Amino acid sequence: MPRHFLRFTDYSQAELLALLELAADLKTRRGRGEPHRLLEGKTLAMLFEKSSTRTRVSFEVGMFELGGHALFLSPRDTQIGRGEPVQDTARVLSRYVSAVMVRTFGQDTLEELARWSSVPVINGLTDLLHPCQVMADLQTVLEHRPGAEGLKVAWVGDGNNMAHSWIEAAQVLGFALRLACPEGYRPAEEILGPARAAGADVEVVSDPREAAAGAHVVTTDVWASMGQEGEKEARERAFAGYCVDRRVMAEAAPEAIFLHCLPAHRGEEVSEEVFEGPQSAVWDEAENRLHVQKAILVTLLRGG
Ligand code: CP
Ligand code: NVA
Numbered sequence: 027m028p029r030h031f032l033r034f035t036d037y038s039q040a041e042l043l044a045l046l047e048l049a050a051d052l053k054t055r056r057g058r059g060e061p062h063r064l065l066e067g068k069t070l071a072m073l074f075e076k077s078s079t080r081t082r083v084s085f086e087v088g089m090f091e092l093g094g095h096a097l098f099l100s101p102r103d104t105q106i107g108r109g110e111p112v113q114d115t116a117r118v119l120s121r122y123v124s125a126v127m128v129r130t131f132g133q134d135t136l137e138e139l140a141r142w143s144s145v146p147v148i149n150g151l152t153d154l155l156h157p158c159q160v161m162a163d164l165q166t167v168l169e170h171r172p173g174a175e176g177l178k179v180a181w182v183g184d185g186n187n188m189a190h191s192w193i194e195a196a197q198v199l200g201f202a203l204r205l206a207c208p209e210g211y212r213p214a215e216e217i218l219g220p221a222r223a224a225g226a227d228v229e230v231v232s233d234p235r236e237a238a239a240g241a242h243v244v245t246t247d248v249w250a251s252m253g254q255e256g257e258k259e260a261r262e263r264a265f266a267g268y269c270v271d272r273r274v275m276a277e278a279a280p281e282a283i284f285l286h287c288l289p290a291h292r293g294e295e296v297s298e299e300v301f302e303g304p305q306s307a308v309w310d311e312a313e314n315r316l317h318v319q320k321a322i323l324v325t326l327l328r329g330g
Pocket of ligand 1: 077078079080081082151159287288289
């Protein structure tokens with residue numbers, strides 16, 4: 027297993043499936059009320075340069091349930107916000123804590139932190155990727171449809187960090203991914219190029235209904251991600267017609283589920299009807315952040 031959890035392409039298919047199996051096992055144990063204090067005495071520093079509800083709470087509760095402890099660090103009240111270099115922060119934190127989870131802007135900042143850190147670093151979202159969320163999404167998918175074989179996933183909307191992690195997941199796990207994105211908002215070539223070169227079954231189209239045709243999973247995300255608030259109006263214009271509504275879901279397989287990493291904007295990227303409807307698995311998806319991140323922590327800190 028790699029030392030850090032920064033992106034899917036650092037992992038093999040077998041390693042990702044092992045993490046997902048452990049996540050399912052931890053979920054069962056928690057459901058039965060069985061103690062699983064596998065990280066007694068361990069500490070996690072959680073470095074947030076962007077807002078969060080799910081990531082913060084699921085990591086903090088996860089560490090508590092594993093018998094460890096988590097510390098919330100924000101730029102507002104640490105020296106990071108006053109410009110202390112990442113390489114210094116990484117080396118100092120490594121002397122105190124067992125692992126570091128970071129939510130930041132640039133992937134380069136995350137990689138720099140990982141390079142200088144002597145403890146495992148976990149990607150809690152960057153502008154480029156959001157692998158912990160897509161791990162929770164994959165756990166949710168497997169709960170509905172065991173095995174990734176023959177799986178077809180549709181992404182509708184922005185070619186953003188979530189879309190990029192879905193592409194990397196498709197590359198490593200081998201399922202089919204169709205993304206419907208407007209011109210100018212397609213996934214980055216730095217993600218698509220290597221995926222295509224590796225033979226991933228990934229295709230970008232323009233029409234959401236074309237992407238959704240026969241899909242077992244239809245998923246989307248906000249039109250303006252954190253840090254893009256200034257582009258909100260231009261993005262609303264560009265993404266008109268990219269709402270996952272009843273018409274889009276009608277193209278998918280009858281047993282298809284709808285996923286959204288949350289927070290969601292009803293009436294924009296998803297209709298109220300689909301979001302609150304019987305195919306929506308968004309609350310299980312949010313819950314699975316807890317289980318899958320516990321699996322990542324246990325694996326990085328104890329070797330599985
Ligand atoms: N999906 C997700 O990462 O949510 P938060 O921004 O609330 O952490
Ligand atoms: N794409 C969104 C995901 C939020 C969890 C963002 O980066 O803001």
